[in-house]
Amino acid sequence: MGIQRIAMITDFGPGPYVGQVLLRLNALVPVVPVVDLVSDLTPFRPDLAAYLLPALVRDTPAGTLFLCVVDPGVGGARSALAVAADGNWFVGPDNGLLAVVARRAKDLRIQRVAWRPDWTSDSFHGRDIFAPIAAGLCLGDGLEGQDVSPSSLAGWDGSPDLAKVVYVDRYGNLIVGWRAAGLDRRARLQIGPLELPYARTFCEVPVGAGFWYEDGFGLVEVAVNQGRADRAFGLEPGNDLGPPRF
Amino acid sequence: MGIQRIAMITDFGPGPYVGQVLLRLNALVPVVPVVDLVSDLTPFRPDLAAYLLPALVRDTPAGTLFLCVVDPGVGGARSALAVAADGNWFVGPDNGLLAVVARRAKDLRIQRVAWRPDWTSDSFHGRDIFAPIAAGLCLGDGLEGQDVSPSSLAGWDGSPDLAKVVYVDRYGNLIVGWRAAGLDRRARLQIGPLELPYARTFCEVPVGAGFWYEDGFGLVEVAVNQGRADRAFGLEPGNDLGPPRF
Amino acid sequence: MGIQRIAMITDFGPGPYVGQVLLRLNALVPVVPVVDLVSDLTPFRPDLAAYLLPALVRDTPAGTLFLCVVDPGVGGARSALAVAADGNWFVGPDNGLLAVVARRAKDLRIQRVAWRPDWTSDSFHGRDIFAPIAAGLCLGDGLEGQDVSPSSLAGWDGSPDLAKVVYVDRYGNLIVGWRAAGLDRRARLQIGPLELPYARTFCEVPVGAGFWYEDGFGLVEVAVNQGRADRAFGLEPGNDLGPPRF
Numbered sequence: 001m002g003i004q005r006i007a008m009i010t011d012f013g014p015g016p017y018v019g020q021v022l023l024r025l026n027a028l029v030p031v032v033p034v035v036d037l038v039s040d041l042t043p044f045r046p047d048l049a050a051y052l053l054p055a056l057v058r059d060t061p062a063g064t065l066f067l068c069v070v071d072p073g074v075g076g077a078r079s080a081l082a083v084a085a086d087g088n089w090f091v092g093p094d095n096g097l098l099a100v101v102a103r104r105a106k107d108l109r110i111q112r113v114a115w116r117p118d119w120t121s122d123s124f125h126g127r128d129i130f131a132p133i134a135a136g137l138c139l140g141d142g143l144e145g146q147d148v149s150p151s152s153l154a155g156w157d158g159s160p161d162l163a164k165v166v167y168v169d170r171y172g173n174l175i176v177g178w179r180a181a182g183l184d185r186r187a188r189l190q191i192g193p194l195e196l197p198y199a200r201t202f203c204e205v206p207v208g209a210g211f212w213y214e215d216g217f218g219l220v221e222v223a224v225n226q227g228r229a230d231r232a233f234g235l236e237p238g239n240d241l242g243p244p245r246f
Numbered sequence: 247m248g249i250q251r252i253a254m255i256t257d258f259g260p261g262p263y264v265g266q267v268l269l270r271l272n273a274l275v276p277v278v279p280v281v282d283l284v285s286d287l288t289p290f291r292p293d294l295a296a297y298l299l300p301a302l303v304r305d306t307p308a309g310t311l312f313l314c315v316v317d318p319g320v321g322g323a324r325s326a327l328a329v330a331a332d333g334n335w336f337v338g339p340d341n342g343l344l345a346v347v348a349r350r351a352k353d354l355r356i357q358r359v360a361w362r363p364d365w366t367s368d369s370f371h372g373r374d375i376f377a378p379i380a381a382g383l384c385l386g387d388g389l390e391g392q393d394v395s396p397s398s399l400a401g402w403d404g405s406p407d408l409a410k411v412v413y414v415d416r417y418g419n420l421i422v423g424w425r426a427a428g429l430d431r432r433a434r435l436q437i438g439p440l441e442l443p444y445a446r447t448f449c450e451v452p453v454g455a456g457f458w459y460e461d462g463f464g465l466v467e468v469a470v471n472q473g474r475a476d477r478a479f480g481l482e483p484g485n486d487l488g489p490p491r492f
Numbered sequence: 493m494g495i496q497r498i499a500m501i502t503d504f505g506p507g508p509y510v511g512q513v514l515l516r517l518n519a520l521v522p523v524v525p526v527v528d529l530v531s532d533l534t535p536f537r538p539d540l541a542a543y544l545l546p547a548l549v550r551d552t553p554a555g556t557l558f559l560c561v562v563d564p565g566v567g568g569a570r571s572a573l574a575v576a577a578d579g580n581w582f583v584g585p586d587n588g589l590l591a592v593v594a595r596r597a598k599d600l601r602i603q604r605v606a607w608r609p610d611w612t613s614d615s616f617h618g619r620d621i622f623a624p625i626a627a628g629l630c631l632g633d634g635l636e637g638q639d640v641s642p643s644s645l646a647g648w649d650g651s652p653d654l655a656k657v658v659y660v661d662r663y664g665n666l667i668v669g670w671r672a673a674g675l676d677r678r679a680r681l682q683i684g685p686l687e688l689p690y691a692r693t694f695c696e697v698p699v700g701a702g703f704w705y706e707d708g709f710g711l712v713e714v715a716v717n718q719g720r721a722d723r724a725f726g727l728e729p730g731n732d733l734g735p736p737r738f
Contacts, residue, residue, distance in 0.1 A: 005272050007265065013662025014260065014506065016548055019499065019529035026497050026525050027553030033272050037265035043663055044718065056262055059373070061273030073718070074694040122693045124708025127551070170259025171289055201368045202320040216370025226290065226319070251518050253511065260506065279518050283511035302508055305619070307519030416505025417535055447614045448566040462512075462616025472536065472565070
């Protein structure tokens with residue numbers, strides 16, 4: 001199956017940056033649907049987004065090209081990657097953002113893309129470099145570049161899971177970079193001096209109680225029934241959850 | 247007229263939840279346009295959203311399927327509804343969210359949908375249950391389920407209008423769950439000790455003055471010319487407006 | 493080249509207003525793609541948006557109709573404009589919002605649109621007046637109205653550039669209404685008692701240092717490497733940057 005749609009994963013926020021990329025893509029590949037999957041990732045933290053990315057992808061339909069842009073700085077030098085992994089495609093900077101999704105892939109091909117457009121701004125590489133590369137892949141263009149080995153990726157040698165908050169959603173739930181699938185449900189999650197029990201979902205604990213559960217992305221998520229876990233525990237993206245003694 | 251488009255009405259916020267539903271729908275019904283109509287409804291308050299819903303629908307084109315997800319809790323048990331009402335369709339949980347739109351419909355059919363996909367997450371029913379039901383309706387699938395009487399809906403016996411703030415918009419205007427059409431323009435709206443007069447629109451009152459008017463949805467809306475009514479009156483969604491002595 | 497797509501530029505915020513316009517447009521011109529380019533412009537400030545508009549347009553593909561709605565008040569009287577400028581189209585209120593883009597155009601035609609739909613709400617002219625005008629242009633309808641001279645536009649006699657903050661992005665960067673192209677890179681930008689130097693991009697200054705650079709829109713932008721310029725300098729949209737001694 002070829003590329004059916006593009007999904008954007010960025011830290012661009014609510015302003016004009018997502019829209020400018022959408023317009024560029026619409027001009028380059030007008031027949032390909034584009035979805036703004038998430039644009040409020042923590043700015044400058046590809047290390048956190050890397051562990052959210054495979055979870056975001058898990059339950060999305062195959063045949064999707066994920067255009068991923070989260071950078072630790074703006075305008076820094078890093079190469080552009082085009083990754084084919086288990087039936088999906090990923091385009092983004094080589095700064096660790098794509099490392100976890102690549103590491104977990106069974107079927108993997110990584111290309112370092114040397115092609116650049118004639119003109120780019122100094123700062124808006126999402127619009128000027130990565131979007132045209134994504135469009136080129138949709139069009140089947142042979143983009144100038146070379147296949148590289150996975151171990152050459154930035155961040156390739158990171159930990160399998162990450163015991164940090166990687167995202168806080170609008171309800172104040174804390175999404176952790178740790179896959180829930182293999183965890184014993186009797187385990188407790190340590191937050192400072194507290195130990196949170198597992199619950200299948202919100203309605204199984206009293207109002208105001210904290211717990212961890214397997215969220216809709218397959219990750220450990222910390223929540224408070226009818227409350228905000230971020231405020232209850234004073235945590236934000238990047239915070240450590242203590243030794244992960246699940 | 248059949249289903250021309252899908253509009254999402256949720257409390258999902260700015261994160262990845264809307265995007266995940268958009269991707270799922272794109273895979274299931276790629277030719278149907280999907281619009282994220284509103285995603286910042288007050289979390290956990292279907293009782294408020296219920297009175298905003300018919301107002302949001304009033305001036306949208308017919309032939310729209312509204313995919314509505316606002317839940318008081320997460321993962322709780324409630325059945326799934328598919329409602330056909332006056333030329334539009336509504337899919338959502340049976341928790342009162344669809345009760346007002348159903349109650350006001352002249353032409354109404356309500357189905358309790360028993361069909362469930364093979365797998366669902368415990369928490370993300372918007373993506374895993376309601377979106378596939380919406381797609382099934384678009385495709386003309388005969389979804390397993392049964393017609394039920396309107397009076398069996400949760401929230402069916404609620405009040406005709408609701409004298410509460412149901413939404414605060416980005417300008418700080420307070421949208422009230424009360425239809426403006428039948429109200430005498432000489433009436434005053436009581437907020438605590440204050441009594442606000444009617445004005446046709448902002449430009450008809452002095453800068454800083456509070457007033458009520460009929461908004462673009464046909465509801466009573468409280469505003470302050472060139473100011474924020476939410477701060478001026480200290481009100482937020484769910485707050486009572488005192489006895490509705492319009 | 494005709495109209496290929498519509499892009500929305502508004503101060504409507506994250507609520508239901510953008511979605512209602514998207515639904516209206518989908519019903520009127522279902523084959524035309526619509527992108528929400530930016531919806532978080534400073535409320536009630538067309539004077540600021542006017543200087544951001546040509547910058548937003550600079551790197552978007554030609555053949556785009558920009559549906560622009562930012563109003564100083566709500567429901568006030570001002571005429572509706574349809575502007576054709578250098579291969580793009582603009583629809584919006586005659587309140588200065590379109591004046592800068594018109595002033596800089598080489599190829600310009602301005603029409604004052606007298607056509608109105610049978611019914612409109614008192615407040616939501618974006619949905620009820622401007623969206624149908626945009627759709628009419630897409631359909632090639634001859635909208636009732638008349639060509640007018642550029643000098644009759646509100647705001648036509650404004651300054652060429654504006655030394656004010658016109659937008660603050662999600663990273664806290666301050667976008668200034670001043671084109672960077674002609675500026676000497678040795679110039680310093682004055683903010684109160686401070687004088688900021690130029691840098692090509694973030695990675696060329698120390699962490700925490702403030703600087704100005706040419707942003708991805710071609711405007712002067714004030715930033716702090718790995719910091720928030722809005723907080724560092726205490727500035728927000730509309731604030732003056734002192735005499736522009738670039």
